[in-house]
Amino acid sequence: MTAEARIDGYAAAILEVARGEEQLDRVGDELYRIARAFESSVELREVLGDPRVPADRKLGVIDDLLGERVSPLTLNLVSFVVSAGLAVELPAIADRLAERAAAETGKVIAEVRTAVDLDQETLDRLAEALARATGKRVEVKSVVDPSVIGGLVARVGDTVIDGSVKRRLDDLRQQLSR
Amino acid sequence: MLNLFAQVVYLAAAEGEEPEGIDLVLPEINELIGGVIAFAVVFAAVWIWARPAIRRALETRQQAIAGQLEHAEEAKAEAQSLLEDYRQQLARAREEANRIVEQARHQAEGVRADLLAKAEAEAAERRRRADEEISAERERLAASLQDQFRDFSLEVAQRAVRQTIDRDAQLAIIDSTISEIGGLSLSPDGERS
Numbered sequence: 001m002t003a004e005a006r007i008d009g010y011a012a013a014i015l016e017v018a019r020g021e022e023q024l025d026r027v028g029d030e031l032y033r034i035a036r037a038f039e040s041s042v043e044l045r046e047v048l049g050d051p052r053v054p055a056d057r058k059l060g061v062i063d064d065l066l067g068e069r070v071s072p073l074t075l076n077l078v079s080f081v082v083s084a085g086l087a088v089e090l091p092a093i094a095d096r097l098a099e100r101a102a103a104e105t106g107k108v109i110a111e112v113r114t115a116v117d118l119d120q121e122t123l124d125r126l127a128e129a130l131a132r133a134t135g136k137r138v139e140v141k142s143v144v145d146p147s148v149i150g151g152l153v154a155r156v157g158d159t160v161i162d163g164s165v166k167r168r169l170d171d172l173r174q175q176l177s178r
Numbered sequence: 179m180l181n182l183f184a185q186v187v188y189l190a191a192a193e194g195e196e197p198e199g200i201d202l203v204l205p206e207i208n209e210l211i212g213g214v215i216a217f218a219v220v221f222a223a224v225w226i227w228a229r230p231a232i233r234r235a236l237e238t239r240q241q242a243i244a245g246q247l248e249h250a251e252e253a254k255a256e257a258q259s260l261l262e263d264y265r266q267q268l269a270r271a272r273e274e275a276n277r278i279v280e281q282a283r284h285q286a287e288g289v290r291a292d293l294l295a296k297a298e299a300e301a302a303e304r305r306r307r308a309d310e311e312i313s314a315e316r317e318r319l320a321a322s323l324q325d326q327f328r329d330f331s332l333e334v335a336q337r338a339v340r341q342t343i344d345r346d347a348q349l350a351i352i353d354s355t356i357s358e359i360g361g362l363s364l365s366p367d368g369e370r371s
Contacts, residue, residue, distance in 0.1 A: 114348070114352060115343075115348055116345055116348045116349070118352070122349070122352065122353075122356070125353075125356050126352075126356050126359070128360070129356045129357070129359040129360035130359060132359075132360050132362075133359050133360065133361075133362040133363065133364050134364050149336065149339055149340060149343070150339065150343050150347070150348055150351050151348075151351045151352060151355050152352050152355050152356075154359065159364055161355075161359055161362070161364075163351075163354075163355035163358065163359070165339055165343070165351070169332055169335065169336055169339075172332065172335075173328065173329075173332050176328045176331075176332075177325075177328065
């Protein structure tokens with residue numbers, strides 16, 4: 001089985017389980033955030049991705065980090081993926097799950113990175129604005145990323161809208177470098 | 179001559195008379211005739227037999243002397259020629275030596291000039307490289323200082339922004355960005371910021 005097929009298979013299975021439990025939106029969001037956190041944390045990748053670390057210890061780490069922050073179903077699904085030795089593929093599985101779930105409703109995923117958590121009303125306005133700009137129905141996946149500093153960075157497919165303070169500082173740095 | 183003298187003495191002894199006066203000086207006529215005849219015989223013998231021999235000897239001697247003189251002249255001429263050749267060779271040798279010395283001096287001057295020019299060129303090249311390195315190092319240093327100052331300034335600005343931007347400010351910026359996004363019209367693969 002190829003890696004793509006494996007990722008597809010796990011994403012489909014998680015989708016069905018979450019839908020059966022009627023927690024697809026919540027599980028999808030939580031998995032998406034966990035995946036981004038996994039991508040941004042070197043230590044987490046080293047611990048969960050190291051085959052020499054016993055599975056019990058990995059599950060203990062997951063429970064400590066996520067136990068009270070996510071739903072029990074999400075925690076179980078993450079533990080299931082990590083127990084299968086696929087921790088390094090967790091971000092890809094979460095992305096595929098989000099794409100599948102959005103595709104079922106005719107939407108595309110819009111990843112939005114901000115330095116602070118956004119409330120639902122802001123997320124809805126953002127989804128509407130992105131839909132007008134791209135001409136597509138979008139499902140916003142919000143990720144807290146302190147490196148943004150301020151503002152937001154939105155990515156819809158290959159399209160990136162960068163309205164972050166970090167980008168403005170980078171622009172300023174480039175102008176000063178000339 | 180010996181014969182003539184012997185005859186005179188013999189005749190004188192044979193007379194047995196002691197001459198006196200002028201007779202002491204004047205010979206007797208017979209003695210004189212005998213003497214003349216004897217002299218003539220001796221003279222003729224000498225003239226006939228000795229003279230040619232003497233003449234041949236003198237000629238031979240003269241020829242020998244003439245030959246020796248000729249040889250001497252030839253030798254002298256040859257010596258003169260050799261001396262002239264020697265002088266010419268010596269003059270040529272001196273000229274050649276002078277030419278070689280002059281050529282060597284010119285070559286030495288050329289080598290010296292070349293070495294001097296080469297040394298000056300190398301020194302100039304080293305100075306140029308040193309100047310370039312100094313200039314490049316100065317520029318690198320200035321650029322490095324500029325980069326450090328820029329990074330420091332931006333780091334300070336970034337920290338200041340992080341400290342001063344509270345949640346309300348964050349949300350205000352986000353709201354502003356959302357409004358801007360709503361006014362965009364994006365191509366499928368475009369990027370807008």
